[in-house]
Amino acid sequence: MKRTTKGEALTSLVLETFRLNGTFLAAGNLLAEPFGLTSARWQVMGPIFEFNEPMTVAQIARRMGLARQGVQRIVNDLKKLEMINFLSNPDHKSAPLITISEAGRKTIIELNKAQAAWVNSLSEGLSENQIKQALKLMETVRKQLE
Amino acid sequence: MKRTTKGEALTSLVLETFRLNGTFLAAGNLLAEPFGLTSARWQVMGPIFEFNEPMTVAQIARRMGLARQGVQRIVNDLKKLEMINFLSNPDHKSAPLITISEAGRKTIIELNKAQAAWVNSLSEGLSENQIKQALKLMETVRKQLE
């Protein structure tokens, strides 16, 4: 079985996705480092910050499309860093509800500002349409695989 | 600092890259599993297979944009699996030259066939131009960050 022209192009896109993932992770770590965070911790704090209802670890993991166990470890780290609070869950004795702490909220707001400056500058030479088209293609491909 | 419209779109693309990376890794593991390989091992075998000259671990790592040490571990695994051979390096006593083994060559050829079938099918609903435009944007963004 030989690759079609489209197959060749999509193969390049797969490899480029791996590289870009690494590059974005590194950039995220640089952005988050002054706040004592990492890309992974930042990403876990995202849903906790944005979704106003308190949520369990399992809910966060489902929302992020990651395994429950990996998110649990990050959440435990964030608890130690006092970025989040555990509330007792009336619906589930052993599954605490998680909310962002005041310190966590402030941190995320500051990080969002730094990320906005970063991403605005990064987007300067690009056209909005190009970005949106690329995003759309990536989403289409991903959904096809899920 | 607020995000521009382009900044918003590019932020979505960053998050989508993380998701797509996970999806592609999972797909690669599925493809490679029948051959006793993983996405990572497959990716390391790529340069060894394609680049005809024997190369050292450090060379492979540079070519892949990864840390020397991570590649070293995978290479050691591949040696145990007899997918690659170590040749003594006349230019560097303790840095063996690596070549693909016969078994490794056969495995990669079979994997390439399986990947071609996979990627051809995945690309069916997409336009060549769309894929190439997306790829181009991703490369532009990555190079800006390096």
Place this chain on the structure above:
DNA sequence: AAATAATTGACAACATGTTGTCAATAGTGC
């Protein structure tokens, strides 16, 4: 209500990457 199934957090093992450090080796400049 009792049995069964599903969810959840905790823990372990592992895969894949990172950085830091070290000794061996190779290359460079004087």
Place this chain on the structure above:
DNA sequence: GCACTATTGACAACATGTTGTCAATTATTT
């Protein structure tokens, strides 16, 4: 040739993800 520098592989520690397993808890079925 000798001192300094850079590269390389090996090893350790760690970050981030995975899967598997377990007991506790919750939901469902009968």
